[in-house]
Amino acid sequence: MNTRSQRHLSEKWSGMGNQGLLDRFHNYAALKARQAYGPQGHRGMGVLIFDTSAAGYLEAVRLHKHFKEQGRDREAWNHCKNPFGPDGKRQLYGYLASREDMDIFNQHSRGRSRLKFEMRSYQEMVESNIKDINEDSRQLNYYKNKMVKEQMKSQVPKDSFCEASENLCLEIEEYRVVRGQTKEQNQQRKGKMGEHESFFQKQIQLIEQAIAEADEFKKSQEGTTGDEPYCLDSAFYERHRRRLQEVCSMMRSKQEHFQKEQKELEKGSASERRQNK
Helix, strand or coil, X not given: CCCEEEECCCCCEEECCHHHXXXXXXXXXXXXXXXXXXXXXXXXXXXXXXXXXXXXXXXXXXXXXXXXXXXXXXXXHHCCCCCECCCCCXXXXXXXXXXXXXXXXXXXXXXXXXXXXXXXXXXXXXXXXXXXXXXXXXXXXXHHHHHHHHXXXXXXXXXXXXXXXXXXXXXXXXXXXXXXXXXXXXXXXXXXXXXXXXXHHHHHHHHHHHHHHHHHHHHHHHCCCCXXXXXXXXXXXXXXXXXXXXXXXXXXXXXXXXXXXXXXXXXXXHHHHHHHC
16 A cells, blocks of 8 residues: 555656566565556555465465564554655555455456456465365375385395396306307317328328338239249238228228318307307
8 A cells, every 4th residue: 555656737646556566575476466546547556466376375474464563554554644654755555455455446447457356265275275285295205105115125126136137247257268268278179180180191191102102012023923032922912902091091081070070160169259249
């Protein structure tokens, strides 16, 4: 109240605007402001509009208490004789509006300029909301406790998973070591197989050379007579030659066996390299 400032030559009053009223009480969470006008202009009364929630209601009550503590509430306004304070400045008065106050405010307002309002009790605006808040808080605590229990339940699978992961890492490390050892053994085995193959190849060459020499010797003996002291029985050479051929065949079989094993080993090594990629 007391927002009217001066009277003009037109006999109409001017006063505080909506934004000026909001700025004056910016410490309070008002959403909008409205001023009352009539045939003589500004009527000297304004309304601060707060949120329709319980928080908005309590904020309006806080402003009401501020005016009361300053000695500028409804009762002080009804008995006010001087609108100015000791310092010469215009004093503003305020209080929570009643239905009668709003009817007076809208007295000269028509259509869209008329301020719509709805009266609600303290019990409806605050107490019911407090009950809802308490109920929400109770449900929140319930779900918090439920979440804690679920987390405790999920901790067991989590621990099992960690243990399984650790065991898997150990298995992988063990496999890596064994694979390295196997690879080293394969390399050694390949080396030994190469040595065996070289040995068999040399032995086969020696046997084939011995067979060839025996054949040459036999041919040379066929041209001699039985009276010569160095003439030997041809059956002996045949037995000796067959024996050499048998040994040569056995050596070739061994060589083929080692070659087959070497190919299998190389094939396994190639497959392992592809898997590692």
